[in-house]
Amino acid sequence: MAKKKLNVGMVGYGFMGRAHSNAFSQVSHFFDLPYQPVLKAACARNADNLRKFADQWGYESTEQDWRKLVERKDIDLIDIAASNDMHLEIANAAAAAGKMVMCEKPLGRNAAESRKMVEAVEKAKVPNMVWYNYRRVPAVTLAKQIIDEGRLGKIFHYRAKFLQDWTISADLPQGGQGLWRLDVNVAGSGVTGDLLAHCIDTAMWLNGGIDKVIGMTETFIKERQHNLTGKKEPVGIDDASLFLARFDNGSLANFEATRYARGHKALYTLEINGEKASIFWDLHDLHRLQYFDHRDEGRTRGWRSIHITDGDHPYMSKWWVPGLQIGYEHSFTHQVADFLEALDKGQSAAPTFRDALATDLVTDAVLKSAATGRWESAKG
Numbered sequence: 001m002a003k004k005k006l007n008v009g010m011v012g013y014g015f016m017g018r019a020h021s022n023a024f025s026q027v028s029h030f031f032d033l034p035y036q037p038v039l040k041a042a043c044a045r046n047a048d049n050l051r052k053f054a055d056q057w058g059y060e061s062t063e064q065d066w067r068k069l070v071e072r073k074d075i076d077l078i079d080i081a082a083s084n085d086m087h088l089e090i091a092n093a094a095a096a097a098g099k100m101v102m103c104e105k106p107l108g109r110n111a112a113e114s115r116k117m118v119e120a121v122e123k124a125k126v127p128n129m130v131w132y133n134y135r136r137v138p139a140v141t142l143a144k145q146i147i148d149e150g151r152l153g154k155i156f157h158y159r160a161k162f163l164q165d166w167t168i169s170a171d172l173p174q175g176g177q178g179l180w181r182l183d184v185n186v187a188g189s190g191v192t193g194d195l196l197a198h199c200i201d202t203a204m205w206l207n208g209g210i211d212k213v214i215g216m217t218e219t220f221i222k223e224r225q226h227n228l229t230g231k232k233e234p235v236g237i238d239d240a241s242l243f244l245a246r247f248d249n250g251s252l253a254n255f256e257a258t259r260y261a262r263g264h265k266a267l268y269t270l271e272i273n274g275e276k277a278s279i280f281w282d283l284h285d286l287h288r289l290q291y292f293d294h295r296d297e298g299r300t301r302g303w304r305s306i307h308i309t310d311g312d313h314p315y316m317s318k319w320w321v322p323g324l325q326i327g328y329e330h331s332f333t334h335q336v337a338d339f340l341e342a343l344d345k346g347q348s349a350a351p352t353f354r355d356a357l358a359t360d361l362v363t364d365a366v367l368k369s370a371a372t373g374r375w376e377s378a379k380g
């Protein structure tokens with residue numbers, strides 16, 4: 001049967017514009033889905049870069065103004081892979097025009113922005129999703145299945161960190177293309193919204209809601225040259241952010257994110273300790289899940305390193321043969337596959353805008369707590 005076409009309008013051509021475009025291009029080759037995404041139009045301000053991007057990825061057309069893209073009758077879905085300061089305006093306009101909306105994380109620069117976006121997509125009743133891609137790494141999805149089956153028993157501890165080292169140099173400027181993550185007006189926050197948000201999204205998916213937090217942040221380099229003004233400007237983002245949390249289920253957690261962990265490029269790790277079993281996962285070894293089960297026979301009990309490549313592992317039957325692993329980019333392809341399957345049932349795939357608002361409420365609480373020095377509610 002002929003598949004239904006789903007015309008995608010992509011806003012942004014950076015790292016995430018490429019990751020999302022790759023996912024839309026790949027998904028129909030590997031997954032048997034009711035919809036076929038079509039790379040209909042790419043949109044960005046810089047005409048030369050836009051042309052190159054559109055040619056490289058096979059977009060049928062280009063627009064330099066996202067408002068024109070949103071108005072186009074031949075676009076079904078707007079995908080926002082632009083900087084964080086543009087998410088709200090584009091998402092609201094896209095929802096008002098009746099388009100489905102996908103948005104790169106974090107949803108808003110803060111929870112107030114995210115709340116407006118949730119209202120917009122829910123009022124317009126348009127399918128929506130936020131690209132928290134790590135949920136769809138097969139090892140992480142398997143962790144979710146194991147937890148939901150109750151195999152860990154009562155959960156006592158959740159531990160997560162996301163460590164990078166790319167902003168240690170004081171000579172690195174802030175602002176402009178490629179470095180907007182260092183400009184607080186564009187990004188909203190530093191590692192709290194950029195990296196901890198990933199850890200929080202996965203954590204709440206695996207272990208339920210977070211009740212309260214107490215946090216600490218630091219900005220190690222206080223001033224940086226600004227690429228747009230040419231002047232030294234104060235740095236408003238957090239370079240490092242750590243917090244303790246209590247989950248609704250009573251478990252205790254600690255989270256850490258930094259761009260100042262020399263030697264670490266993207267070390268996202270998570271560990272969960274339950275009464276009966278524990279789980280550990282490491283992004284640098286993303287195709288493995290470490291699992292310890294206390295119910296194993298004592299003499300051979302120990303941590304198992306499960307190679308997530310078998311057909312009965314999540315998503316893996318769609319790829320190669322057992323033993324051959326997949327990588328980072330596949331998590332985005334899985335996200336599109338799940339979105340299209342949900343769409344056929346008239347639903348949104350998680351994480352929806354509402355799910356992502358819950359994450360932004362936690363990141364807001366962490367930043368508030370870092371300022372007040374007190375425990376803060378993570379529920380808004």
Ligand code: SOE
Binds near residue numbers: 195266
């Ligand atoms: C920052 O360096 C960054 O690219 C984040 O913006 C992404 O969300 C994360 O997955 C990898 O690191």
